[in-house]
Amino acid sequence: MRSKIVAGNWKMNNDNKQTKALVKGIRKSIKKLPLNNTRVIVAPTFVNLSTAMKRAKKSTIEVVAQNMHQSKNGAFTGEISAEMLKSIGVKTVILGHSERRSLFGETDAILAEKVNAALENELEIIFCFGEQLADRKSENHFDVVKSQLENGLFHLEAISWNNIVLAYEPVWAIGTGETASPEQAQEMHAFIRKLLQEKYTTAVADTTSILYGGSVKPSNAEEIFSKKDVDGGLIGGASLKVEDFAAIIKAI
Numbered sequence: 001m002r003s004k005i006v007a008g009n010w011k012m013n014n015d016n017k018q019t020k021a022l023v024k025g026i027r028k029s030i031k032k033l034p035l036n037n038t039r040v041i042v043a044p045t046f047v048n049l050s051t052a053m054k055r056a057k058k059s060t061i062e063v064v065a066q067n068m069h070q071s072k073n074g075a076f077t078g079e080i081s082a083e084m085l086k087s088i089g090v091k092t093v094i095l096g097h098s099e100r101r102s103l104f105g106e107t108d109a110i111l112a113e114k115v116n117a118a119l120e121n122e123l124e125i126i127f128c129f130g131e132q133l134a135d136r137k138s139e140n141h142f143d144v145v146k147s148q149l150e151n152g153l154f155h156l157e158a159i160s161w162n163n164i165v166l167a168y169e170p171v172w173a174i175g176t177g178e179t180a181s182p183e184q185a186q187e188m189h190a191f192i193r194k195l196l197q198e199k200y201t202t203a204v205a206d207t208t209s210i211l212y213g214g215s216v217k218p219s220n221a222e223e224i225f226s227k228k229d230v231d232g233g234l235i236g237g238a239s240l241k242v243e244d245f246a247a248i249i250k251a252i
């Protein structure tokens with residue numbers, strides 16, 4: 001059975017004090033929820049990973065990184081490697097977020113290298129991808145998503161998929177308030193699952209969690225999560241407020 005996941009991507013938000021308060025608040029608000037097969041994840045900034053991990057200790061909250069560099073070490077000022085994340089106890093990393101792709105020039109080829117470096121260090125990957133508005137308008141969205149998956153992930157052996165979570169995030173829905181309809185999300189998630197079945201096996205397709213991301217909020221979470229191929233969400237803005245994030249977790 002694949003896991004349900006609600007993951008909060010905090011981006012470049014929350015100083016140290018705010019990080020402590022947010023983890024504390026989430027911890028308190030999910031304490032009594034029956035989270036059987038549901039993972040709750042938060043992704044603070046690099047500098048606050050250790051603080052968040054300390055605050056999340058002995059709770060079910062998982063603290064993950066938002067990014068990493070593909071090299072082991074060296075002259076890459078300002079970067080962090082998979083080895084470094086692993087050394088402080090981080091187990092999961094988000095790769096390929098659309099902001100990394102569009103603002104920091106991360107290509108499919110760079111992402112494939114990052115994927116390899118993460119897996120070599122036994123890090124789980126939440127791999128983000130999704131089409132631009134122009135792609136959807138020109139009905140190219142399936143081709144774009146297919147090529148992002150082929151170029152970033154399809155070099156992997158089936159066994160590596162035990163450590164991959166997919167996050168479909170149409171770029172036009174990220175931080176815009178505009179959400180893909182539950183039907184649009186389901187349609188794309190079913191397409192992705194079919195690609196996994198064709199490239200790999202039915203088992204890989206059935207056990208890989210596929211999250212939806214793009215303006216998920218308390219008012220639309222339940223309907224989106226009710227779709228059969230949507231296994232949860234990657235949440236940006238709404239993960240910064242305890243009440244909203246907790247409501248989204250309740251929705252799942």
Ligand code: PEP
Pocket residue numbers: 009169173174175176177213214215216234235236237238
């Ligand atoms: C994101 O950045 O991954 C995201 C989904 O953001 P938002 O929920 O704010 O659209």
